[in-house]
Amino acid sequence: MRGQVLIGVAALIFVITLLLLIALPKRTIGPTAAIENYTVAKREVEHILRNAAEEAAYATANTLEAVLKNTENLPDTLKKLYTQHFNVLFTDKVGAYAVLRGVFCKLDTLDVKVSSGNNYFYISSIYAVATCDNGVMAFINSAADVKVELKNLGAFGGVKAAVNLTRDQKQIQLITYAAALYDVTGGKPYRFPILGTFDPRESIWYFNITGLHYIQVAIPPEYCMMSDPTYYVAIAAASVGEGAATVVVAKPGGKLCGR
Incomplete structure (x- = not known):
């Protein structure tokens, strides 16, 4: 009797295994696997572009002395400067x-735009396309809208x-x-840190469900009292793994404190 039970259990396991093999989608061969492999590879290259875009913003802010x-x-x-840092970071990552992976990728397109307001300017859009020798093409398309008040x-x-x-x-x-x-x-x-540091690992995290982030910077008296300011305020902001970033540079046109 016990032997018959064991045979029955073994037969049941065999039938279930057979049904699973028939029912589950195939992952190893055929067009489905090819599509999945392409999707995974595309996402990997997209993340390379996204990380390069975000890290380039901090690298740019960190080397603004060369600009100023x-x-x-x-x-x-x-x-x-931002384009230069993006290219260096992308090259290092690919x-x-x-x-x-044994896959070679190159940056086909990098289009960076800068917009200006009253006494400030900032990186307003980043569009980048990468292609690889395995046929994968990936891109990022991000934008920034910035309004600065003094x-x-x-x-x-x-x-x-x-x-x-x-x-x-x-x-x-x-x-x-x-x-x-x-x-x-x-x-x-001469640089004086105010909020965090220009390093993604030591920056400030900020979540707002609306997507509108208010970044407020206090200017100490020795600078805000200047009637003809010699200082600039720089802000770097970036998403976390989304590929969006900006660098904002503002220069007051007069005194910001006192009478």
């Missing part, structure tokens, strides 16, 4: 990807930036950011 040494045509210089707060000055990051027109709710003040004296910029 010559204050002529700063928006164009900001664009060139090099590691080639070692890991405020007189009495004993202190204030810079308030309303930052809205989007990816494929989708609002970004979680960002990281940091800010610093750059004083340009005798053609030499």
Whole structure:
């Protein structure tokens, strides 16, 4: 009797296994597997682009001294500096990807735009396309809308930036950011950190369900009292894995505190 039970159990297991083999979708061969492999590879390359976009914003803000040494045509210089950092970071990442996957990718397109407001300018859009020798093509398309207000707060000055990051027109709710003040004296910029540091690992995290993030920076009296300011305020903001980022540079046109 016991032997018959064991035979019955074994037969049941065999039937269930057979049914699963028939019912479950095949992963190893055929067009379905090819589509899945392409999708995975595309996502991997997209993440390379996204990470490069975000890290390039912090790298740009971290090297603004090079930009502020010559204050002529700063928006164009900001664009060139960001493009340079993006290319370096992308090249480094696809090099590691080639070692890991045996796939070689290149950056086909990188279009960075800079917009300006009253006494400030910022990176407003990033569009990048990468292609690989396995047929994969990936891209990112992100934008930033920034409004900056300069405020007189009495004993202190204030810079308030309303930052809205989007990816494929989708609002970004979680960002990281940091800010610093750059004083340009005798053609030499000196940086003074204000909020966080220009490093994604040491920046400030900020979640807002609406996607609108208010970044407020206090300017100390020794600077906000200047009637002819020699300082700039820089803000770097980036999404977390979404590929959206911006660098904002503002220069007050007069005193921001006192009477």
